[in-house]
Amino acid sequence: MHNLNIIRNKTERSRLLACLMVFAITLLSACIEIQSSSHGTSKNNTADTHKQETGQAKNVILFIGDGMGVSTITAARIFDGQSKGMEGEENSLAFDNFENVALIKTYNTNAQVPDSAGTATAIMSGYKTNIGTINVRPDQKYEGCGSIPAIKTLTDRSHLAGKSVGIVTTTRITHATPAAMFAHADNRNWESDNEVPKEAKEAGCKSIAQQMVESEAEIIMGGGTSKFSENQLSTLKANYTYAESKDDMKNFKDGKLRALFSKSHMSFEADRDPAKQPSLAEMTETAIRNLKSNQEGYVLMVEAGRIDHAHHGTNAFRALTDAQALNEAVKVAIDMASEETLIMVTADHSHVFTMAGYPVRGNPILGLVKSIDQTTGLPSNNYEKALDGKPYTTLGYHNGPNLRATNDESLTDEIVHDRNYQQQTAVPMGYETHGGEDVALFGHGPGSENIRGVMEQNKISDIIDLALGLN
Template structure:
C-alpha cells in the first residue's frame, strides 16, 4: 500500500510540475522561433520506423562539407527572395542525421577513392585505391590478389535487385568507380593510363571493368547468374573510345575524343553484351529512353566530366541535369519487384571547390538538393531508404560578421551598416573564402569554373571595391597559393529517411554507411 501511495504521489507531483512549467513560459517567448521548434519536436515524437527497405538511394555530394551545405542553403533561400539563413535544403528535413569521420587508413585528409570504398565495402582503405583493402600497394598490380572487396552493388546484384550508378563526373572517376571496380590505382580509368607492368600483370582499366562488370562478378563467384548494372549515367566517353577520330561522337570537343590505345570501342562492346540495351550520349537520346521497356541503359554525356549545373546550356549536344537522370533512373529501376540500389553523385561540387569557385560549388549543391527532392516525389517513404552524405569536405570557410540576409556570395556588411566592412588593410572582404588554392579570379559571368586553371595562383588580398563578388565567375581569395584547392579532414554530415534511417545517429566511421545500407536491404540474408 505504501508503494502505491508513493507512486500516486509522484505522478501527482509530476503532473503539477508539468502544469506549472507550462505556465512559466511567458506568451511573448512563444514567438515563431519557439512554435516552429516545438512543432518540430512534436513531429519527431510521433515518428515510427521500419527495419527493412525495398530500395535504397544513396546520394553523395562530392566535397559537400558542412560549410558548403550552410552556404548553399543560404544561397537557395536568397534566390527565393528570403534572408536565406532559415532555409533548408530538401534533405535537411530528414528525421535522422549523423556526423561521419572521413579519414583514410593512411591519410588524415582523405581522397574520394578511399572514402567511397569505405561507403561501398564496409571497411576503410587507403587513399587512391578503389574497391580493395588496405594491404595493397597503390599502383602495384601484383598486390591485388586476395585484396578485392565485395561492394553494395555486388551484393545487390547477387540478391537479384536492380542497380544504378548516376554521376555528373566521369563514370570512371573515383566515386562512381568504387561502386563496381577493383583497382590499386584510381587513375587507371582506361588502358592508356596504365603502366606496362600493370597491363602485363593482368590488371584491367576501370572502363573495361564497368563494361564487363557482369561477367567479372560471375567469374569471381562460380555458379552465379546476375544481369549486370541496369542504369549507368555520367560523363567520361573518352575512356570508352579508341584514340581515333573515326570514333568521335557528334558532340566531341577534342580532335580525337577517345583516349584508348588498344583500339577497342567499349560502347560497342557494351551494346553487344546487352543487345536490348540503349546507349545514349546527348539530351535527345536521353529523352527518348523508354523507362518501362528499357532493360539496361548506358549514358555517357560528355567526353570528360559533365558540365557544371550553371554551365549546362553551353553543352554542344545538350545533356540532362542530375535531377533528370535521377528521375529516369528510378523509373527504370523500380520495374524490378524485388527492389533496387541506386547511387547518385553530384561530382562537380568538388571540382568547383578545387577551382576556388564558390558560386559553382553551391549551384551544384542546390542541384543535388533538387535531385533528392525528385527522388522523394518518385518513391514511397515506407519502402525506400534515402541517404544523403559527402565523401569529404574542402577548406571552404564562412567568416566575418555579416548581418543576417547579407548576400552569401557578397562582401561582408556588418549589422547596422550598408557599406562593406573593411579589414585592417582598409580593403573589403567576402564572407566566403578558401584556406588554399588558386585564389582570386574576376571572370565576370563565366560559368565554367575550370577556366581558373588558365592562370597562376594569386595568394593573399586583392582590392575588391570594384569587383562584383556575386557573379558566377568570381573566385574567392585564398591564403596559401596552390595549383588546386585541397580537401579538408573534418567530419561530413549524413541525412537519412525511410526504413533503416534510424541507424544514422551520432558520430560514425564512414564505413558504417555500408552497414546501414546492407542492414536495410538485408543483403547478406540475416532474415
C-alpha cells in the same frame, strides 16, 4: 551480448553495495543516479534490437555530394533561399528535413585528410582504405585483378539479393566515386586502358573503363567517353541502350542503359546546355522510373561530383549551384520513391571552404560582408574592412589559387558577383584542397534510425546492408 549483461549485473550489484555503506542523503542521491544510469543502458539496448527488427528497406538511394562539407550545405541552403527571394538562412534543403543525422569521420587508413577513392570505398564497400585506391584493402595489392579475390562491390552485393542497380554521376563515369560502385583499382588514375601500368596489366588488372564495360549494373549514367577505346564504346552500344544526349535518355523505356553525355566530366550545372545534357534531377528521375520495375527492389547511387571540382578552383558560385542541383535530385527521389526506400545524403569529404565575418542576416551569400553597426544596431551601409583596409567576402578558402595580397585592388560587388570569381585564399596553392573535418549523413526511411552520433565512414555500408538484408 550475454557476457555484457553479466558484467552489467555485477556492476549494478557492487554499485548497490556501495550505496548501502553511505549515509542517508548521500545514499539516496547516489542510488537514484545509479538507477537512472543502468536504465539508460538497457533502454539503449532495447532500442538497438528493435532497430534491427524493423529497419527493413526494399530500396536504397544514396546521394553523395562530392566535397559537400557542412559549410557547403549551409551556404547552399542560403544560396538556394536567396535565389527564391528569401533572406536565405531560414530556407530548408530537402534533406534538412530528414529525421536522422550523424557526423561521419572521413579519414583514409593512411591519410588524415582523405580523397574520394578511399572514402567511396568506405561508403559503398565497408572498408576504410588507402588514399587513391578503389575497392582494394590497404594490405592488399591488385585486389580484384585476375584471379585475386575482390571486395564485393555494392553492385555485386545488391545483385546477389536480386536487386537492380543504378549509378548516376556528373563526373566521368570512370572517376573515383562512381568507380567504387563497380571497379577495383590500386590507383584511381587507371581510368583508361592506357593508364594501367604494364606490371598491373600482367597481373590481370583492368582499367576502370573496361570494368564499366563489363559491369552488370542496370543503369549507368555520367560523362567521360574520352577514357574509353573505340572498341569499348562499340561494345557498350551493341549490348545496351546507349544514350549520348538528353533526348536519347528520354527515349529510353526499359532494359539496361549506358549513357555517356560528354567527353570528360559533364558540365557544371551553371554552364549546362539543357537541350543537350540532362540535369542531375532528370537523370535521377530516369533511373528511379526504370529501377522501380524490379519487384525485388533497387540500389541507386547518385553523385553530384562537380561540387568538388568547383571548390578545387575556389569558385563558390559553381560549387553552390551544383549543390543546389543535388538538392533538386533529392526532391525527385523523395517524390518518386516508395515508403520502403532508405534515402541517404552525404559527402565523401569536405573542403577548406569557410563562411566567415559577421555579415548581417540576408547578406548576399556570395557578396562582401556588411555587418550590424554597433552604434545604431542597424545594418551598416558600408562594407567591413580587413586590416589591409579592404572589404572581404563571406565565403573564402584556406588554400588555393587566389591568394589575398596587400597590393590587390579593392574588391567590389561587380568583381565578387561575377560567376567566374574565385574566392580568396590564405595559403597559395595551385588547387584548393579537401578538408579533413567530419561530414554529415542525413537519412530518411527504413534503416535510417541507425544513422546517429559520430560514425566511421565505412559504417554507412553496414547501414545499407542491414537495411536491405544484404550479406
